[in-house]
Amino acid sequence: MAVYTQVSAESLSAFLAKFDVGELVSAKGIAEGVENSNYLVETTRDRFILTLYEKRVSVGDLPFFLSLLDHLAADGNPVPPAIPDREGQTIHTLEGRPACLIRFLSGVSVSHPTPAQARAAAQALGRMHASLATFEGVRANGLGASHWRPLLDQCGESMNQIAPGLYDRVARSLDAVLADWPSDLAVAAIHADLFPDNVLMLGDRITGLIDFYFACTDIRAYDLAVMHSAWGFDAQGNPLDPAIGRALVAGYADSFALTPQERAALPVLARGACIRFLLTRAWDWLNTPAGALVTRKDPLAYLRRLDWYESNPKAFV
Numbered sequence: 001m002a003v004y005t006q007v008s009a010e011s012l013s014a015f016l017a018k019f020d021v022g023e024l025v026s027a028k029g030i031a032e033g034v035e036n037s038n039y040l041v042e043t044t045r046d047r048f049i050l051t052l053y054e055k056r057v058s059v060g061d062l063p064f065f066l067s068l069l070d071h072l073a074a075d076g077n078p079v080p081p082a083i084p085d086r087e088g089q090t091i092h093t094l095e096g097r098p099a100c101l102i103r104f105l106s107g108v109s110v111s112h113p114t115p116a117q118a119r120a121a122a123q124a125l126g127r128m129h130a131s132l133a134t135f136e137g138v139r140a141n142g143l144g145a146s147h148w149r150p151l152l153d154q155c156g157e158s159m160n161q162i163a164p165g166l167y168d169r170v171a172r173s174l175d176a177v178l179a180d181w182p183s184d185l186a187v188a189a190i191h192a193d194l195f196p197d198n199v200l201m202l203g204d205r206i207t208g209l210i211d212f213y214f215a216c217t218d219i220r221a222y223d224l225a226v227m228h229s230a231w232g233f234d235a236q237g238n239p240l241d242p243a244i245g246r247a248l249v250a251g252y253a254d255s256f257a258l259t260p261q262e263r264a265a266l267p268v269l270a271r272g273a274c275i276r277f278l279l280t281r282a283w284d285w286l287n288t289p290a291g292a293l294v295t296r297k298d299p300l301a302y303l304r305r306l307d308w309y310e311s312n313p314k315a316f317v
């Protein structure tokens with residue numbers, strides 16, 4: 001996450017007083033991430049994550065995200081539910097923004113995963129999909145395939161400030177992806193953003209799956225494709241050891257069956273994932289507010305991934 005909204009010690013103490021969590025000891029803004037404002041809060045009893053929802057999360061979607069987290073946690077997945085206050089409320093307003101106090105999970109996210117870590121993370125994704133088979137909540141994917149062309153148009157020719165010719169380059173790939181986009185694969189609740197920084201680990205053990213604020217109802221195998229596009233490359237978008245990609249697919253299949261049709265669709269799903277992240281990064285690159293404590297993510301790292309998937313159509317064989 002990042003820090004877009006500053007929280008004063010006074011308003012944080014008043015906020016915490018609604019909960020049975022002890023008194024404020026310290027609060028530190030977390031600079032990682034790009035979407036919401038996050039603080040690590042320590043009280044006399046425990047540690048918590050305080051999240052203030054910013055640009056892409058609308059308050060009307062919070063009940064979906066929180067019920068999904070409760071469903072997963074109840075089925076033994078390592079996800080952090082929101083903490084209810086003394087009256088049972090989980091969704092609050094703080095400094096004018098929707099806010100939740102979230103259970104803190106231990107572990108660290110890895111920036112250079114090993115194949116064993118990739119396998120464990122994909123097993124956790126498959127396990128989560130198995131749990132979500134009985135989740136009834138529905139939320140359309142606001143950043144799904146039907147939104148990519150409008151998002152490209154919203155970025156417009158300004159994209160060429162990021163790299164000359166970028167707008168036309170993405171438009172061409174988008175045409176090809178949409179022409180092949182599958183319409184017959186299983187649809188379910190998915191995480192849709194399971195990057196290495198959203199997986200907490202201790203060694204090869206998964207201790208936390210976090211950041212469910214893009215969770216939605218979409219093609220289930222797209223979740224694995226998003227993961228492949230995120231885990232199989234370094235921060236600049238250069239491919240890592242191909243064993244990582246193989247470990248992701250094998251790890252997922254360890255805990256949830258992947259049909260032949262889903263396997264066959266992974267290349268186009270991965271190219272779609274590249275376009276999704278390229279576009280949201282490009283939009284943020286061009287529109288991040290001055291003064292926000294945030295490290296913008298490089299859209300071109302996703303162009304390099306897209307190039308790679310286009311030149312390696314047999315990457316999943």
Ligand SMILES: Nc1ncnc2c1ncn2[C@@H]1O[C@H](COP(=O)(O)OP(=O)(O)OP(=O)(O)O)[C@@H](O)[C@H]1O
Nearest residue numbers: 001002032033034035036049080103104105210211
């Ligand atoms: N429940 C949690 N327990 C422990 N640490 C957490 C928890 N939630 C968030 N964090 C910490 O806060 C950081 C940022 O959180 P998160 O990835 O959710 O932010 P974001 O802005 O949504 O990021 P992204 O760019 O991945 O969308 C994480 O890398 C992690 O260090």
Ligand SMILES: N[C@@H](CCO)C(=O)O
Nearest residue numbers: 193195277280281297
């Ligand atoms: N995980 C995303 C940020 C959330 O949209 C990225 O790295 O671009």
